[in-house]
Amino acid sequence: MMLLFNAAQVQISWLPVGAVSLCLKTQALIYYIMIWTP
Secondary structure: OHHHHHHHHHHHHHHHHHHHHHHHHHHHHHHHHHHHOO
16 A cells, blocks of 8 residues: 555656647747748
């Protein structure tokens, strides 16, 4: 049970990292489209 709780804490702590990564990827994609579409 304790192990499961620790695993959940680790996943929760990584959530913001995933969100920031996704945000940066989305921004990069938008810039890429803006640059390459005439």
